Amino acid sequence: MKLWLSLLMGLKEIGAHKFRSILTMLGIILGVASLLTTFALTAGIAHGMRDFMTQIGGIEKIEITKQDPPEEQSGFADISPGSTVADAEIIQRRSPLVNYVSPVSSLSNAALTRGSQTYRATVYGCWPDFYYINKHELEVGRRLSQLDLDEARHVCLIGQSVVRSLWPGRKSADVLGQSMLINGRPFTVVGVFKLYERASEKARRAQGIVRPGGGNLSAGRSKNYDPFFGKNASVQTPITTMFYDYKSANVVGKVDQGPNYKLDQLIFQLSDAARFHEAVEQTRALLNVTHRGIEDFAFVTREEWFDSMERSIRSTRISGGLIACISLIVGGIGITNIMLASVTERIREIGVRRAIGAKGRDIFLQIIVESSVIGLGGGVLGLGGAFGLLRLLAKITEGENTPLVEPGAILISVGFAIFIGIVSGFYPALKASRLDPIEALRYG
Amino acid sequence: MALIELTEVTKRYRVGEQEIAALDGVNLSIEAGEYAAIIGPSGSGKSTLMHLLGCLDTPTSGRLMIDGIDASRAGGDRLSELRNAKIGFVFQSFNLLPKFNVLQNVELPMIYAGLRAADRKSRALAAIERVGLSNRVKNTPLQLSGGQMQRVAIARALVNDPRIIFADEPTGNLDSTTGESILALFQELSAQGRTIVLVTHDQEIAARTPRRIEMRDGKIVADVRTAAAAESRNPNIEIRNESE
Ligand SMILES: Nc1ncnc2c1ncn2[C@@H]1O[C@H](COP(=O)(O)OP(=O)(O)O)[C@@H](O)[C@H]1O
Numbered sequence A: 001m002k003l004w005l006s007l008l009m010g011l012k013e014i015g016a017h018k019f020r021s022i023l024t025m026l027g028i029i030l031g032v033a034s035l036l037t038t039f040a041l042t043a044g045i046a047h048g049m050r051d052f053m054t055q056i057g058g059i060e061k062i063e064i065t066k067q068d069p070p071e072e073q074s075g076f077a078d079i080s081p082g083s084t085v086a087d088a089e090i091i092q093r094r095s096p097l098v099n100y101v102s103p104v105s106s107l108s109n110a111a112l113t114r115g116s117q118t119y120r121a122t123v124y125g126c127w128p129d130f131y132y133i134n135k136h137e138l139e140v141g142r143r144l145s146q147l148d149l150d151e152a153r154h155v156c157l158i159g160q161s162v163v164r165s166l167w168p169g170r171k172s173a174d175v176l177g178q179s180m181l182i183n184g185r186p187f188t189v190v191g192v193f194k195l196y197e198r199a200s201e202k203a204r205r206a207q208g209i210v211r212p213g214g215g216n217l218s219a220g221r222s223k224n225y226d227p228f229f230g231k232n233a234s235v236q237t238p239i240t241t242m243f244y245d246y247k248s249a250n251v252v253g254k255v256d257q258g259p260n261y262k263l264d265q266l267i268f269q270l271s272d273a274a275r276f277h278e279a280v281e282q283t284r285a286l287l288n289v290t291h292r293g294i295e296d297f298a299f300v301t302r303e304e305w306f307d308s309m310e311r312s313i314r315s316t317r318i319s320g321g322l323i324a325c326i327s328l329i330v331g332g333i334g335i336t337n338i339m340l341a342s343v344t345e346r347i348r349e350i351g352v353r354r355a356i357g358a359k360g361r362d363i364f365l366q367i368i369v370e371s372s373v374i375g376l377g378g379g380v381l382g383l384g385g386a387f388g389l390l391r392l393l394a395k396i397t398e399g400e401n402t403p404l405v406e407p408g409a410i411l412i413s414v415g416f417a418i419f420i421g422i423v424s425g426f427y428p429a430l431k432a433s434r435l436d437p438i439e440a441l442r443y444g
Numbered sequence B: 001m002a003l004i005e006l007t008e009v010t011k012r013y014r015v016g017e018q019e020i021a022a023l024d025g026v027n028l029s030i031e032a033g034e035y036a037a038i039i040g041p042s043g044s045g046k047s048t049l050m051h052l053l054g055c056l057d058t059p060t061s062g063r064l065m066i067d068g069i070d071a072s073r074a075g076g077d078r079l080s081e082l083r084n085a086k087i088g089f090v091f092q093s094f095n096l097l098p099k100f101n102v103l104q105n106v107e108l109p110m111i112y113a114g115l116r117a118a119d120r121k122s123r124a125l126a127a128i129e130r131v132g133l134s135n136r137v138k139n140t141p142l143q144l145s146g147g148q149m150q151r152v153a154i155a156r157a158l159v160n161d162p163r164i165i166f167a168d169e170p171t172g173n174l175d176s177t178t179g180e181s182i183l184a185l186f187q188e189l190s191a192q193g194r195t196i197v198l199v200t201h202d203q204e205i206a207a208r209t210p211r212r213i214e215m216r217d218g219k220i221v222a223d224v225r226t227a228a229a230a231e232s233r234n235p236n237i238e239i240r241n242e243s244e
């Protein structure tokens, strides 16, 4: 109840000096505005990055590639059969931490032909799970099936880049069921992926802005690096088809080495990213069996890459936050200064209040509440400023990095403003509460 | 026991090397319902005595009992409570808070007493009516005359129903007719049984109170009750004429 009355008194006092109070709040306003803006911008960037990372498979996607066995194993490394479909099978059956797994045998720079149109892309021979691991989405058609795999059917899924190159001007639905040649062999298109693009591209396209060079689907890696280039150019076919049609002969130096059913890659997706290390170790143990203990395989994870991104976001946040804090501290010093002046101005009033029964702590509370209200006022006005600024920034920044105001950030910013108000009021409040009533009454 | 009792009270101030005895062995008792004036030349210790009586300060030595409570040994918070509950102050320069209106000024002591808003308002209005300012409740002090301001101050001093009211030169900043009306108000309050102690340097005012306590150099040099007042009072009148 006393607190409530102190609050009313504080508001009254602030209301009596509106202009001075606003000036005093300025540092806090700027500090809160910049703190919240920093939070929102970095949250926006983090959100955009995480979105993008998810699009390309997320941290839960792990890749196993070939590597040269270590020196001490090189003498007997040929006891390992290398990466085979057996690796994928053992992981599928024995690793409870793995959701999806797919062996990959690819044909790079394959010629995709339809009539006179040719497009060069990598064709992935894989299991149906490949679709899930790489987070593909169909626009029309179906995914690969176990039957496609068992019968080694000549079917494929294609991305938008392939559609636009081989069927220029045609809709995805028109392409379904059509055939195309992969290095001269006919395949039927059973599924077409949707167009993968960054949020910024999507926004630009929605506004009718077309970037020179064709944006996303530009043939090469133009000056605008497109992270979804590979995903849009994707062609998927059953791995069995890949083996029988393209890997049955392996001519090295004019001598056929026989079929090459080795994998180029093995990818899998974890069911729980939190048990990342456990899953890696479990998989390593399984592969040590199939590879006879030869370490001719390596894990490619995105953990470090993701970590470094998170780190850079965090350091941006910290440096922005630091600048905002300096502003808040300067604002706090401003509050202390004004509160000291205000106490000096009101020594007589404090004497009167003491004479009629106010305790030292009542005076302390009155001053500290007043400075907290100034802090809170600055915080709220700063919030307003931040929202204005963010609206402006949202127009400038790329779509996927749209500033993101999180409730926690608002709480922290305003909470910090109030905290600064309390801390800044502490010394003036102490000084006021320790005034001798008699001297205070005699003052001025 | 008397409402206020001072025994061998001294108050010393150190100013550099020198020590000043603002009060020097004062013995005094004031009964409930008395109306007394403390008089003496400037620097004689009147204000110091009033500050001690009003629990704004504690003596260097000696004992000060107020309404049965030993105020000479009380801490700061206890003194605040005593001031709030048992004492009302009226100052020469009114000391109203300029940003608050009449009602809010009068409510202030009750805020520190922790009263509920509704009680505060009704009691404040009653006190304001008592001093005849019911029509100026919403005015701020700056919109009032000196006499009206002093009436507000008296209402504020009365509102917590204190045991005693102290007034330090209450008419000092007023013209003589307004001063008269304020004194008349004190007279009325006294007639209703309030204990009132005024500090003044005006012999004429002091002559009208039933008791006159005269000070010089930190000591009480005369304590006189007029015949009318004396009969019902403790006849223990101290007269000390010391010349050093
Ligand atoms: N805070 C103080 N510090 C030093 N000396 C003081 C203080 N207060 C009062 N005195 C001294 O005590 C004496 C009595 O002062 P005071 O009680 O104000 O007298 P009066 O009110 O009768 O004029 C004076 O000599 C004055 O200078």
Ligand SMILES: [Mg+2]
Residues within 6 Å of the ligand: B046, B047
């Ligand atoms: Mg004086």
